Amino acid sequence: MTQHFQRELDHLKKKLLALSATVEESVLEATKSVRTRDKKLALKVIDQDTSINASEVELEEECLKILALYQPVAVDLRFIIATLKINNDLERIADLAVNIAERSIIIGELKPIDAPFDFTRMTGKTRSMLTRAIDSLIKQDSALAHETCLADDEVDAINREMYQIVYKGVMKTPENAEILINYLSVSRALERIADYATNIAEDVIYLVEGKIVRHQPDVS
Numbered sequence: 001m002t003q004h005f006q007r008e009l010d011h012l013k014k015k016l017l018a019l020s021a022t023v024e025e026s027v028l029e030a031t032k033s034v035r036t037r038d039k040k041l042a043l044k045v046i047d048q049d050t051s052i053n054a055s056e057v058e059l060e061e062e063c064l065k066i067l068a069l070y071q072p073v074a075v076d077l078r079f080i081i082a083t084l085k086i087n088n089d090l091e092r093i094a095d096l097a098v099n100i101a102e103r104s105i106i107i108g109e110l111k112p113i114d115a116p117f118d119f120t121r122m123t124g125k126t127r128s129m130l131t132r133a134i135d136s137l138i139k140q141d142s143a144l145a146h147e148t149c150l151a152d153d154e155v156d157a158i159n160r161e162m163y164q165i166v167y168k169g170v171m172k173t174p175e176n177a178e179i180l181i182n183y184l185s186v187s188r189a190l191e192r193i194a195d196y197a198t199n200i201a202e203d204v205i206y207l208v209e210g211k212i213v214r215h216q217p218d219v220s
Helices: 002-036 039-070 074-109 119-139 142-150 152-172 174-209
Strands: none
Touching (some): 002 039, 002 074, 002 119, 002 174, 074 174, 119 142, 119 152, 119 174, 142 174
16 A cells, blocks of 8 residues: 555656646746737637646645545645645636736737836746745755745835836826736736745745744744
8 A cells, every 4th residue: 555655646746746837837928928918828828727727626636535545644744735735826826827818918909018117027036936936846945945935025025116106107197007007917916926936835845844934924
């Protein structure tokens, strides 16, 4: 039974990593569609969400089956609990990628203006956080997970600045209100993706160190 249990865990890890890669690609393509005003790419992200949702449900069912059949303990139990939580966070990140893609289509149909915030910097930092969170999961590297958590403040700061920029922009150029509000939605979605990347990193810390670091002022 031990060998069979290990095979089940290995299979679960492979499925989790495959889902992680797909979700990471969705975020990359969604943000690229905003930058390039590529409607076809945005639609690809939206269409892919159905398969991501199916994978999330399948992975959850696998976790519950293993819990019921093998009643794991210690590090194996932590792995399955972390997988359940990370699986849920990945699905929500994919939903946010869809939100960005939907905003991208609207932005692409409106008169172009420069992004009212440092879009390149914010997308770069958000995607870097997601990549590092997933890498920390693959390598089970809690030090990298701690670094990911600490990076969230910068993304939060950019998003806070965005509200003031959009408010002033709407007052100054009300004819640009629709596109500015859609850019604000993109900023907010990126900020939430960074939050979920932090959640994943915190779950990796729990998996590796057995410590719950949520709601702590500093997880380093």
